[in-house]
Amino acid sequence: MINVAINGVCGRMGLRIATLVAEDKDLQLVAALERKGHQCIGKNLSTIISRGHNDITISEELSGSPEVLIDFTSPDSTMNRLKACVDRGVAIVTGTTGLDKKQMGQLKDASQTIPCLFSPNMSVGVNLLFNLAEYVSKILGNETDIEIIESHHRYKKDAPSGTALRLAENICSATDRKMDEVVIYGRKGITDERPQDQICIHSIRSGDIVGEHTVTFCNAGERLELVHKAQTRDSFALGSLRAAKFLAGKPPGYYNMKDALGS
């Protein structure tokens, strides 16, 4: 049995993860965290997710000796909890996106002390898409116009999605391009002819779209599209549970979903 804690337990992801942990025979929820002053602090989790975890009260502080903290919150919250994980020797699985370079550096520094796993997308399908985009861009080379379209719900706080950025990073590394030289984020005004190696990321925020990503490769006369559509958040949540099981007991280090999926 692996003891886990969830940071942001009352969020869209946190609630799904708590529900799925209750159904997983290998995992035991020992702490459910929200920020100080959150309306759910002190409430019994089972009254919110209507099943499981009858003994868990939502709290502000990491407690209950978890082996792994599962975090889907915001960059500030992730950094705050990361300090607590390092102090207490707790591994962290984080899916929080929008971390800046400094915060990503802090996560990597922490991985010298505790096992850390970060992925901008924890669904199996998107991690396959990461590989497919790399493979296709290697074959189609630089003679192809590449665009990325990501679509999410109206409540998403960051843009572009971490998944879209990772897709662009993979394509750049596969085609010897540099992100800061070729990637743009939407278009406006007189843009003239697009440079051959340009990658444009477009972000749609609308309604209750869970998470959709399309990579288009346009050659003369044909277009190839790689598309992933998440239908529920369980694709991400189940991936995070797989990551937590993988990370428990590992030595300190910086891990990703490829490691957790064994791919």
Ligand SMILES: NC(=O)C1=CN([C@@H]2O[C@H](COP(=O)(O)OP(=O)(O)OC[C@H]3O[C@@H](n4cnc5c(N)ncnc54)[C@H](OP(=O)(O)O)[C@@H]3O)[C@@H](O)[C@H]2O)C=CC1
């Ligand atoms: N890697 C992946 O597979 C996936 C990653 N994500 C990412 O996960 C993150 C959360 O997404 P989602 O669940 O939809 O977001 P929600 O806003 O629904 O949930 C975020 C949770 O974190 C809490 N939180 C936010 N900011 C802070 C803070 N500064 N201090 C303490 N707690 C805080 C929120 O509490 P409060 O209500 O008080 O704000 C809430 O409980 C995003 O970065 C998103 O991109 C999402 C899905 C999949």
Ligand SMILES: O=C(O)C1=N[C@H](C(=O)O)C[C@H](O)C1
């Ligand atoms: O905020 C979301 O919902 C999601 N965010 C992640 C991202 O930024 O890539 C992953 C997924 O697309 C859902």
